[in-house]
Amino acid sequence: MISQTEENYLKVLYNLTSLKGEASVNDISKQLDIKMPTVNSMMKRLAEKKLVVYESYKPLKLSVEGKKLAALIIRKHRLTEMYLVEKMGFGWENVHNIAEQIEHIQAPEFFDKMDELLGFPKVDPHGSPIPDADGNIASDNYLKLSDCKVGESVTFMAVQPSSEDLLKFLTSRELSLGLELKIKQIEPFDGSMVISYANKENEMLSSKVCDKLLVSKKSKKK
Amino acid sequence: MISQTEENYLKVLYNLTSLKGEASVNDISKQLDIKMPTVNSMMKRLAEKKLVVYESYKPLKLSVEGKKLAALIIRKHRLTEMYLVEKMGFGWENVHNIAEQIEHIQAPEFFDKMDELLGFPKVDPHGSPIPDADGNIASDNYLKLSDCKVGESVTFMAVQPSSEDLLKFLTSRELSLGLELKIKQIEPFDGSMVISYANKENEMLSSKVCDKLLVSKKSKKK
DNA sequence: TTATTTTGTTAGTATCATCTAACTTGTTAA
DNA sequence: TTAACAAGTTAGATGATACTAACAAAATAA
Ligand SMILES: [Mn+2]
Ligand SMILES: [Mn+2]
Ligand SMILES: [Mn+2]
Ligand SMILES: [Mn+2]
Numbered sequence: 001m002i003s004q005t006e007e008n009y010l011k012v013l014y015n016l017t018s019l020k021g022e023a024s025v026n027d028i029s030k031q032l033d034i035k036m037p038t039v040n041s042m043m044k045r046l047a048e049k050k051l052v053v054y055e056s057y058k059p060l061k062l063s064v065e066g067k068k069l070a071a072l073i074i075r076k077h078r079l080t081e082m083y084l085v086e087k088m089g090f091g092w093e094n095v096h097n098i099a100e101q102i103e104h105i106q107a108p109e110f111f112d113k114m115d116e117l118l119g120f121p122k123v124d125p126h127g128s129p130i131p132d133a134d135g136n137i138a139s140d141n142y143l144k145l146s147d148c149k150v151g152e153s154v155t156f157m158a159v160q161p162s163s164e165d166l167l168k169f170l171t172s173r174e175l176s177l178g179l180e181l182k183i184k185q186i187e188p189f190d191g192s193m194v195i196s197y198a199n200k201e202n203e204m205l206s207s208k209v210c211d212k213l214l215v216s217k218k219s220k221k222k
Numbered sequence: 223m224i225s226q227t228e229e230n231y232l233k234v235l236y237n238l239t240s241l242k243g244e245a246s247v248n249d250i251s252k253q254l255d256i257k258m259p260t261v262n263s264m265m266k267r268l269a270e271k272k273l274v275v276y277e278s279y280k281p282l283k284l285s286v287e288g289k290k291l292a293a294l295i296i297r298k299h300r301l302t303e304m305y306l307v308e309k310m311g312f313g314w315e316n317v318h319n320i321a322e323q324i325e326h327i328q329a330p331e332f333f334d335k336m337d338e339l340l341g342f343p344k345v346d347p348h349g350s351p352i353p354d355a356d357g358n359i360a361s362d363n364y365l366k367l368s369d370c371k372v373g374e375s376v377t378f379m380a381v382q383p384s385s386e387d388l389l390k391f392l393t394s395r396e397l398s399l400g401l402e403l404k405i406k407q408i409e410p411f412d413g414s415m416v417i418s419y420a421n422k423e424n425e426m427l428s429s430k431v432c433d434k435l436l437v438s439k440k441s442k443k444k
Numbered sequence: 445t446t447a448t449t450t451t452g453t454t455a456g457t458a459t460c461a462t463c464t465a466a467c468t469t470g471t472t473a474a
Numbered sequence: 475t476t477a478a479c480a481a482g483t484t485a486g487a488t489g490a491t492a493c494t495a496a497c498a499a500a501a502t503a504a
Binding site for chain 3: 024025026036037039040041056057
Binding site: 110 | 306309310311312316319320323324327328329331332335336339
């Protein structure tokens, strides 16, 4: 059996390693706001359970089994977020904290039902892919809006990472997933961008924001 | 702060005391399948927190505050059960275990939303009343079907206590809440009853079943 | 390359939630 | 009314999950 606490460690490790393939004790410590010695002993415990690859002073990795387990927790998290938004009417900025708790519910039929009622969605409300029931996750090949050039026209696909404040900001600008963004101008000094979309003309977005908006160039194959 | 574990103790104590007003360490121990010394020290801890009235060798009671807290957990449990049945399509025999977990979610807006989507229901899928947001619970004045007499016609209002097996059995007999039950015959030997309802004529129910079906005599005021 | 800082580890402590063993108190049946 | 049994309590142990203090290793800066 795996505890709620252990599940949270696995999930954080999954997210941290999804970038570089490995993570440090320090990274996890900061992410979870838990002191390093606690993280250290938890990593040893998860290594005992064959979920984490631990060697003294070396970066941490998830085992194959650990990766699958983490993906299944993330599946529950993202299905929940989608359900809260689509079926219960929550805003995309208000679902993360609830999902953070519900992801630990042990009742496969509950999440299967959500999945079914949602029509087996592929992404969550922030554009992140939902792992399938085997823990496989589709890799998007989106790029950051901030890496695009003037004149380009792209589709807004995901927010990552998506903090509550950022999501609120995007809502206030009526910036929602799926919109066509036209890049009008890029300020060389601070990297802020002027874009047009929907019925908005020449909206200014800071580079801090543009860094977190993921877009696709060619209209996404359906 | 109150832990999930503590919440489960409070809830059990609430349910046990709703009958006689007090409960024993032994009762709780059996109900939760946790040894008496563990229950004993938990009761002392909850007494520290002013949620339980504890005196050595005396029966246990909830404090006013404890009673309210317990009622609010039960509110979350029953709203969840109702939501699962009404909005997600679960059968009434499959919702208790999920609700047992979801009742511990700390997110008032989540349960408020359920309440709203359900149209502020007064009872759960098994006919038990849902406490209001202040922890007040309406008292039904139902009687057991087994206490009724031949010839009477009553309305099926609740199942209590409602085990999965019993609920499955009732489903198999198409016995659902709100039905008019006509008592045709009572077997003096074992107390089993012959009743008619809906399109069923002279169905036989054991006294074990009849003991757990709550009914109202006069058609319930709407 | 040495000194400093950051990161990781070990050791020891604390709290929560559980247990078993042993003892005490209360209840019930001879 | 006492002897037996049931219920309640105390004491002590354990595993999970956190912490701080102190030390060791690795990375970085001087
Ligand atoms: Mn999230
Ligand atoms: Mn979580
Ligand atoms: Mn229930
Ligand atoms: Mn529970």
